[in-house]
Amino acid sequence: MKEKPLILVTNDDGIVAPGIRALVEIAAKFGEVVVIAPDSPQSGQGHAVTIMDPIRLNKVSVFPGIESWECTGTPVDCVKLATNVVLKGRKIDFCLSGINHGSNASINILYSGTMSAAMEASLEGIMSLGISLLDYSQNADFSASKIVLEKILQKLMVSNGSKPYLLNVNIPNVPIDQIRGIKTCRQAQGNWEEEFMEAKDPRNQTYYWLTGKFVNYDKEEDTDLWALENNFVSIVPSHHDLTNYSALSSLSYFNEVDVYG
Amino acid sequence: MKEKPLILVTNDDGIVAPGIRALVEIAAKFGEVVVIAPDSPQSGQGHAVTIMDPIRLNKVSVFPGIESWECTGTPVDCVKLATNVVLKGRKIDFCLSGINHGSNASINILYSGTMSAAMEASLEGIMSLGISLLDYSQNADFSASKIVLEKILQKLMVSNGSKPYLLNVNIPNVPIDQIRGIKTCRQAQGNWEEEFMEAKDPRNQTYYWLTGKFVNYDKEEDTDLWALENNFVSIVPSHHDLTNYSALSSLSYFNEVDVYG
Numbered sequence: 120m121k122e123k124p125l126i127l128v129t130n131d132d133g134i135v136a137p138g139i140r141a142l143v144e145i146a147a148k149f150g151e152v153v154v155i156a157p158d159s160p161q162s163g164q165g166h167a168v169t170i171m172d173p174i175r176l177n178k179v180s181v182f183p184g185i186e187s188w189e190c191t192g193t194p195v196d197c198v199k200l201a202t203n204v205v206l207k208g209r210k211i212d213f214c215l216s217g218i219n220h221g222s223n224a225s226i227n228i229l230y231s232g233t234m235s236a237a238m239e240a241s242l243e244g245i246m247s248l249g250i251s252l253l254d255y256s257q258n259a260d261f262s263a264s265k266i267v268l269e270k271i272l273q274k275l276m277v278s279n280g281s282k283p284y285l286l287n288v289n290i291p292n293v294p295i296d297q298i299r300g301i302k303t304c305r306q307a308q309g310n311w312e313e314e315f316m317e318a319k320d321p322r323n324q325t326y327y328w329l330t331g332k333f334v335n336y337d338k339e340e341d342t343d344l345w346a347l348e349n350n351f352v353s354i355v356p357s358h359h360d361l362t363n364y365s366a367l368s369s370l371s372y373f374n375e376v377d378v379y380g
Numbered sequence: 381m382k383e384k385p386l387i388l389v390t391n392d393d394g395i396v397a398p399g400i401r402a403l404v405e406i407a408a409k410f411g412e413v414v415v416i417a418p419d420s421p422q423s424g425q426g427h428a429v430t431i432m433d434p435i436r437l438n439k440v441s442v443f444p445g446i447e448s449w450e451c452t453g454t455p456v457d458c459v460k461l462a463t464n465v466v467l468k469g470r471k472i473d474f475c476l477s478g479i480n481h482g483s484n485a486s487i488n489i490l491y492s493g494t495m496s497a498a499m500e501a502s503l504e505g506i507m508s509l510g511i512s513l514l515d516y517s518q519n520a521d522f523s524a525s526k527i528v529l530e531k532i533l534q535k536l537m538v539s540n541g542s543k544p545y546l547l548n549v550n551i552p553n554v555p556i557d558q559i560r561g562i563k564t565c566r567q568a569q570g571n572w573e574e575e576f577m578e579a580k581d582p583r584n585q586t587y588y589w590l591t592g593k594f595v596n597y598d599k600e601e602d603t604d605l606w607a608l609e610n611n612f613v614s615i616v617p618s619h620h621d622l623t624n625y626s627a628l629s630s631l632s633y634f635n636e637v638d639v640y641g
Contacts, residue, residue, distance in 0.1 A: 165456075166426030166490045173587035174576075195426075195491075200588065203574045226503065228622055229427045229496075230456075242487065242571055270637050284627055301634045305623040310503055313464045315435075326434035327461065354634050356627035361489055362566040366545055366617035373562045373615050376531050 124150035124212035124276075127201050127240065131161040131194045131219065131232025134181055138218035141261035142250065143182045145268045146215055149276060154182060155197045155205055157232075158189040162221075164232035166239070167193045176200055194236035202243050213275075214240030217288075218264050219251035224289045224343040224353060225309040225335070234287055238359055241285035246275065248285075253347060254292040263295040267352050271301070287355040291347050302351040307342035309335045385411035385473035385537075388462050388501065392422040392455045392480065392493025395442055399479035402522035403511065404443045406529045407476055410537060415443060416458045416466055418493075419450040423482075425493040427500070428454045437461055455497035463504050474536075475501030478511035478549075479525050481518065485550045485604040485614060486570040486596070495548055499620055502546035507536065509546075514553040514608060524556040528613050532562070548616040552608050563612040568603035570596040 126146045130139040134156040146152045155176075174192040181187045188205060190197050198214065219233040228234045237249035248271070252264045267290055275281070287306075291298060313331035320326055335344045343353035387407045391400040395417040407413045416437075435453040442448045449466060451458050459475065480494040489495045489510075498510035509532070513525045528551055536542070548567075552559065574592035581587055596605045604614035 160432065163429040163431040164426075165428045165496065167428040167454075168424040168426070168491055168590060170424040170590050171421065173579075173581075173589045175585070175587055193428075196590070199574050199590065200576065204576055204578075204588065226620055229499070229620060230429055235426065235490075238490070267639050270639050271634070274634060274637060278633070282627075282630070284631065285624070286631075287622075295640050298639050300639060301637045303628055303631045303634050305625065305628070306621055308621075313460050315461065315465055317465075318434075320434075324436070326436055327465065328434045329429060329431050329457070329460065352639065354631065355622075356624040356631055357622040358624040358627075359487055359490060359622075360567055360569075361548075361616075361618040361620075361622070363546070363617040363619040364566065366543075366619075367564055367566070369543070370545065370547075370564045370615065370617055372539075373532070373535060373564050376535060376562045378528050378531050378559050378561060378613065379556050 125209060126150045126152045127206065127211050127214045128152055128154045129156045129194055129197045129216050129236045131157065131164060131236065133157050133160045134189045136220065137257065137259065138220050138261060141265050142215055142218050143185055145265050145272065147185065149272050150212065152185050153206060154185055154187040155190060155201045157194060157197060158191055161194055161232045163230050164193045165230050166195055166235040168195050169193060194232035195239045198236050198239040211245050214245045214247040215250065217250035218261055220259055221251060221255040222253045222289055223249060223251040223287060224347055225307040228287055228306065228357060238285055241283060242359060244283050246283045248288055250288045252290045252292060263298060264290045266295050267298065285357045287357050289343060289347055289353045291350050293350055297350055298352060299350045301354060302346040303354045304341050304343050304346050306355050307335060307344035308337035309333055309344060386470060387411045387413045388467065388472050388475045389413055389415045390417045390455055390458045390477050390497045392418065392425060392497065394418050394421045395450045397481065398518065398520065399481050399522060402526050403476055403479050404446055406526050408446065410533050411473065413446050414467060415446055415448040416451060416462045418455060418458060419452055422455055422493045424491050425454045426491050427456055427496040429456050430454060455493035456500045459497050459500040472506050475506045475508040476511065479522055480512035481520055482512060482516040483514045483550055484510060484512040484548060485608055486568040489548055489567065489618060499546055502544060503620060505544050507544045509549055511549045513551045524559060525551045527556050528559065546618045548618050550604060550608055550614045552611050554611055558611055559613060560611045562615060563607040564615045565602050565604050565607050567616050568596060568605035569598035570594055570605060
């Protein structure tokens with residue numbers, strides 16, 4: 120680790136969201152921070168990349184003394200622009216994405232622009248954290264999150280030369296003195312039970328708007344949802360290998376198929 | 381399995397892409413097909429969902445005798461509308477997504493709208509296949525892909541009561557008599573080496589446009605990239621659990637952190 124690590128900060132709620140401001144404050148204690156974040160909210164963008172359209176990138180003054188850029192693309196676009204344009208040729212030591220307004224625990228990692236940005240950075244060999252507070256509101260209180268994040272970064276800074284993990288960090292929405300600690304855990308099995316709001320526009324045409332509630336099917340104590348429900352911070356080490364290894368042997372019958380028989 | 385299974389067909393190249401036409405032709409041999417696909421190309425959308433905007437859904441006549449809907453949303457939106465609106469209350473037996481114009485092997489699964497649609501269906505307990513041909517062109521030849529797909533579906537139809545797997549199927553771009561067979565395999569470790577095209581718009585403002593080339597770092601014979609390079613069809617059983625289980629023990633030091641000490 121260098122004397123002053125280079126820390127890329129991004130998010131999916133947009134560069135003016137309170138969550139990224141909290142993140143920048145803490146990150147700046149640990150190294151040189153460069154912010155590259157979307158110019159508008161990008162929640163639910165998952166691992167989307169902009170390939171059919173051009174992207175704009177503009178230097179902005181949002182955080183005093185911190186080099187900051189806003190981008191018209193997705194969170195993953197921000198990371199690609201960071202590694203290939205803004206910070207090209209420089210070694211990025213950490214990517215911190217967030218602090219997200221709302222949970223990215225369980226399968227929310229799939230939909231989350233916050234976590235996809237962190238995953239994109241991890242594909243480049245960068246130690247990457249997505250950090251989320253379990254409060255969707257714009258006026259969420261990030262004071263406990265900042266304390267927790269500082270503790271986590273202190274631990275990571277001394278784990279010199281560690282593998283570049285991808286960590287999905289979720290923080291319960293309670294005051295710091297009610298947080299019972301940190302738990303490393305696995306992603307719980309849950310799902311969204313969706314309903315679409317169906318309505319008519321001013322021209323009497325039907326439209327649909329996604330809504331729904333999250334349901335936890337997995338009550339085991341080694342999961343992120345259990346940790347959060349019990350006021351622990353959850354850390355799920357995550358990765359980009361989606362292979363279902365345990366299914367490989369069950370499907371070996373495909374290897375016998377004569378494709379042109 | 382019912383006498384006539386209900387098959388949801390979707391894609392990310394849009395409802396008028398040649399690849400989905402090829403898929404509908406084969407799917408219709410096996411069951412009742414309902415198509416719900418994007419009204420425009422959605423490549424690279426990953427697992428994006430539309431949460432900040434309304435979505436339109438219109439019944440269209442694209443495939444003779446097949447119930448078809450086009451949707452203004454992402455591939456994942458299409459699947460959510462299928463399960464929650466169009467086919468609400470009906471058991472969907474299969475979700476077939478594709479045939480994608482271009483590879484979704486290796487880490488392309490992360491960026492792929494085709495595979496994200498299939499994954500979304502698999503979250504609902506539906507046996508789901510994303511199918512891709514290694515040819516990005518609009519005039520790709522799907523004749524070999526159709527033969528391969530029919531063989532795969534024949535196998536799946538007899539695996540009555542099988543678990544609802546999520547399968548990432550990629551087909552090499554060669555004539556059928558050069559396809560050597562099918563291989564179940566793991567997702568190879570590869571990455572995109574990106575470059576952004578940087579140019580000026582008519583108002584002399586800079587824009588960036590994503591480009592790049594895929595690099596395979598993983599030459600092992602049990603990978604999808606090896607199979608495809610050797611003219612095998614690759615099938616990678618995939619899943620939505622992104623937990624990096626092997627990292628859990630290395631990170632147990634986090635469990636000792638005193639968050640408010």
